[in-house]
Amino acid sequence: MKLTRRQFGTFTATAALLASTSQLFAQSFPSKEITLLVNYGAGGAVDRTARAIQPFLPDALGQNVIVENIGGAGGKTGLKKFMEAERDGYTILTAFAPATTYAKFTDPDIFSLSDLAIINVMWTDPAILLAQKDTGWTSLADMIAYARENPGKVTFGSSGKGSVGPILARAMFDELELDIKIVPYKGGGAARKAFASGEIQLTAAGAGGATSIKDDAVVLGLFSDAGTAPDWPDAPSINAELAAMNVSVPEGGAYRFFAVHSDVKNNHPDRFETLVKAFEQTINTNQAFKDAAAKSGVGTDWQGAEAAQALIEEVDARFTKILQDEADG
Structure with missing residues (x-):
């Protein structure tokens, strides 16, 4: 169909208006x-x-x-x-x-x-495994040796089954066949409070999220094979610590x-x-x-x-x- 000049002009103006309206709508976000x-x-x-x-x-x-x-x-x-x-x-x-x-x-x-x-x-935030200072453990090897000699006696405070620290810690306990008592808490705050009070011996969390209990903790390792955590510069890699046992565990944060x-x-x-x-x-x-x-x-x-x-x-x-x-x- 051939458009008259007037029709063409109307069509062009309408198209321009629609385009302008569409552009205005896009630019209005957020309103x-x-x-x-x-x-x-x-x-x-x-x-x-x-x-x-x-x-x-x-x-x-x-x-x-x-x-x-x-x-x-x-x-x-x-x-x-x-x-x-x-x-x-x-x-x-x-x-x-x-x-x-x-x-x-x-x-x-x-x-x-x-x-x-x-x-x-x-x-x-890489996950970190911490031990309560009162345990006397100074390394991951110390904790593993104690847990093997005292099955079911080591307590681990879990902030939730879906939290990264507990997921990776459970994977490590299973890989090492350690009998660790998992104590559940409602969230990281409750788990950290229990750790600081000495109610539990171990916990694991994102390194940045665990700085509030730094004074009560001994670092057993990072679940990271590369890099360090800014607030925990001396934290070793857990897999580096486990290499002598020919064991490796998943990493993450x-x-x-x-x-x-x-x-x-x-x-x-x-x-x-x-x-x-x-x-x-x-x-x-x-x-x-x-x-x-x-x-x-x-x-x-x-x-x-x-x-x-x-x-x-x-x-x-x-x-x-x-x-x-x-x-x-």
């Missing part, structure tokens, strides 16, 4: 406050991760940002709440792997990894990340890009954020969304295998 949903209670390391960046994101986003804590069921309650939220980019999950791996491993109906579009992994629903990335790529750029700008260029994060001991890593997604997928696969091996006995 209201954004929520960082933390799937744990206030005060823990995941909460600290969210609160470290929350005051500074408005500078990059132009809207208020709030933190909402939804604890319970080892992080599952908050994950369920996140999955029920509108998939519009206004709710950002703050969580950590491998706890997310444990949640979906034990309850596959909650979510799958494909439901998440990772914005960034801001704080990678707490990978604290931000994510939105994958539907946001797929259906609103402009919104996802806006969020990614806001986090990148804040982490890389906002000195006030860097100063605040350093003061609170929170990591300030920036990988970019693609690398962060690949990291969380690799961590998820690694810890799924650890959990499956444990379940298989």
Whole structure:
């Protein structure tokens, strides 16, 4: 059909208006406050991760940002709440792997990894194994020797079955065939309090999250074959300590990340890009954020969304295998 000049002009004007409206709609995000949903209670390391960046994101986003804590069921309650939220980019999950791996491993109906579009992994915190000073142990070898001579007498405080420290510690105990009494606590704070009071002899957690009990602890090792933990410069590698026994155990840590629903990335790529750029700008260029994060001991890593997604997928696969091996006995 051939258009008249008037019709063509009307068509062109309409197309331009639609394009302009579409562009305006894309630029209007965000048009209201954004929520960082933390799937744990206030005060823990995941909460600290969210609160470290929350005051500074408005500078990059132009809207208020709030933190909402939804604890319970080892992080599952908050994950369920996140999955029920509108998939519009206004709710950002703050969580950590491998706890997310444990949640979906034990309850596959909650979510799958494909439901998440990772914005960034801001704080990678290697897991550390600590002994109470009063035990008299000065090395991992001391603890192993005592545990073998006293089966069932060594106590390990667990902050939750899905927490990285307990997962890796259980894998090590199983590999060494040690009979260790696991004492469960509701969260890392309770486990650290019990450790500091001498109620338990061992605990394991993210190294950065365990600094509050540093004065009460002897470091037995890091579940990391490379690098050190800033607050624990003398911590040896657990696998280096176990090499003489011809034994090795999995390594890992707490990978604290931000994510939105994958539907946001797929259906609103402009919104996802806006969020990614806001986090990148804040982490890389906002000195006030860097100063605040350093003061609170929170990591300030920036990988970019693609690398962060690949990291969380690799961590998820690694810890799924650890959990499956444990379940298989």
